[in-house]
Amino acid sequence: MNHLPQAWGRPRDDVYGAYDHSYFQTSGPKQSTQQPIVTGTSVIAIKFKDGVVIATDNLASYGSLARFTDVKRLRQFNKSTILGFGGDVSDMQYLDRLLLSLAIRENYSSYSSASDDTDDTSNLESLNAKNLHTYMSKVMYRRRSDFNPLWNQILVAGFGNDEKPFLASVDLLGTTFSSPSLATGFGAHLAQPIMRKVVPDEASVANLDKETAVQTIRDCMKVLFYRDARSMDKYSIAVVTKDGIDLKEDEKLENQSWAFADRIKGYGTQVV
Amino acid sequence: MFRNNYDNDSVTFSPQGRIFQVEYAQEAVKQGSVVVGIVSKKYAVLAALKRNAEDLSSYQKKIIPIDTHYGIALAGLASDARVLSNFMKQQSLASRLTYDRAIPLAEITARIGDRAQTNTQHYGKRPYGVGLLIAGVDANGPHLFEFQPSGVTQEMLACAIGARSQMARTYLERNLDEFEGATREELIKHALRGLKESLAQDKELTVDNTSVGVGGMDEPFKLYEGQEITNWLETTFENREGGAEGGESMEVDS
């Protein structure tokens, strides 16, 4: 037994082998986030004629463990913009605080530029969803260029400069794109085909009413819960319109039917 | 022999609580040639009188377009204005790049105001020797701001700074009620007339010594000089010779 103080608490070499010093490298290239740790799964959103519907479930997974079951991944910014976060939850929290500080700063300037005839300063032009999406894309791209990405894919929903419904995505590389319906993660494979049936192109957005849009999203959430193992049946849904944001954070999937389940074959340990 | 001991730098208060260096800097603004700014419900207009050092030299630039939605007019040290305008251009571009948004005029004005303030509180710095009128349109409509070397910034309906600008201000005050509903052409005429008021007896507004900047809700801020302003000068002062001149002098009498 080695009684030297520097060996205290160390695994014994004769049992575990010599310590592999490559695990504790202080030199060498700087390493940043290599993978997300606690993660949220899909975010899905669809535009309709008066606004946008967006939803996420309330689960934060630690690997395959359903670790936190009341995590709200829709974050509101000001009166008429909402962001849905997929990916790393701690990075989402960082971005949430970043957005809060931005919102506080915006509040300063909207008051100072208010004049006497505009009593309600909240209606003054502030950062809209388009502005915010541009900002987010710069933040994300900057971080990926530092080789230290924020491990998220984000959907930004609200209104653009033209006062029309706005929906766009930005991911950990700073890549941006926009479409009448968007989905991140598994949703891109499982929900997007369903939503595209409803709004195949930009023109069809004008024909979609709120009820159909909300129903489409709810259907998609159900499909996602059926087929995505990192999802759950409690979810948040928000409807953004000119009147503001109607955010519900404690929705439950209704009318589940698992009858299809026994017809699924070819996964895991199942052999027949 | 009286010597004012409190005016050597900008970090000394006089016993009355004044900072003489800052007040002297305000005087530098009055050395510059006059500039006028007016806003209506839809437009923001700047007009300026340009000076040349000698007959064979070019005229000093008085109106600088900063971004597509606004520009500035300066009175005082032109080189100080260039430093400030470069800063404003950078800030405006940064806003467009990071937010895809035209920077609000109140914000850019506050930023140069804050910059000017630091120059009045630290030894070894001097206040800016220039006054600016910042005019243009942002998401909340047309705006006109005045910037002073002290760092004071104020939003105005109409304003004139520079040499003999009191005469222009008097004109603006007298016609203040007409500005809000004025058309683009009317507003430009008011600005030019205001400018004319501040001219020395033997001076005239010509295509060479006059600059006009116009920004509107649906038009980007643009600087007009030379032949482009011939029409405005002609119509503005043609009318004056006729009816308006008479009306004007009667007003003065009353």
Next chain:
Amino acid sequence: MAVSCTREVLLEELREAAVDVEARVAALQVEAWTRSSLQPRGGISRELCYDLSNSVFSPDGRNFQVEYAVKAVENGGTAIGIRCKDGVVLALEKLVSSKLLKPGANKRIATIDRNMGVVSAGLLPDGRHFTSRARDEAAQWRRMYKAPIPTSSLADRMGSYIQAYTLYNSVRPFGVTCIIAGWDSEAELAVDGQVGSGPTVGAGGKVDKMKHGGPFLYMIEPSGSYWGYYGAATGKGRQSAKSELEKLNLTEGTLSLEEGVKEAARIIYIAHEDSKDKDFELEMTWVSSLDGPTKGRHEEVPKKIREEAERLAKKALEDDDEEEEAKAEGGERMEE
């Protein structure tokens, strides 16, 4: 000793001089100038050395530059703050220096974070410098603690900041006195960036039945010293404003915010009486409890309420005038 203003001579002079600072300084100057002309000596005359530079004490322990900065404050429009039981109100007499100014624009009461407001009297740009620093402090606090800064801590940090500008001869003191009003949330706030509700069993580090939050009011002077107030006033009309504030019995803590707004408007109108020839605009902001009209945020008092308060203020002034006239008349009659 080479320096002509020895400690003894100066102390003597100061004792003899008037109590008023200005008079005292003037006396010093005259005396010094006379002496320097009588006894010319080599090098720079150093008679006035005590008030020409910041961070220099005079022999009786004063920093003249700070006192001069206070003078700058005393020329500014009156600003007041009233701490009520369910919120704080800030009011400002904004003198209108030109007809060409855009009415109602040029706001001077600033928001710090979301739950605090700052109004200043004195040099306008210095007030803005103060505001921008206060906002930075609040943002810095949030980065550090993921929660809004308490009003007391902001006052403390800003007090230190202002004080630093009295320490060095390379800067000048702030020419402003600032009033900070804030409402610290009485409810348990979520940590910034919080996404869930946390454990549902156990105390989770929370102390039960602890009372926190409430209305706060502080005033910071150019020297950097600050106090908490029930009612604070600064600027030109501070004397009359103070005496009116004292009549409100604010220490009892019974005045409601709605009443406070009306009183604030009235006091600004009274404070304006001395500079009646100048036009002014009344700017008012307030911050209330979470169940109050502003929901814990610092906001402008809505136009309707402000105009009503102004109407009452004007009426109160007229009534006062009539009363005085009646009194005067009555007095005359009696004399007759």
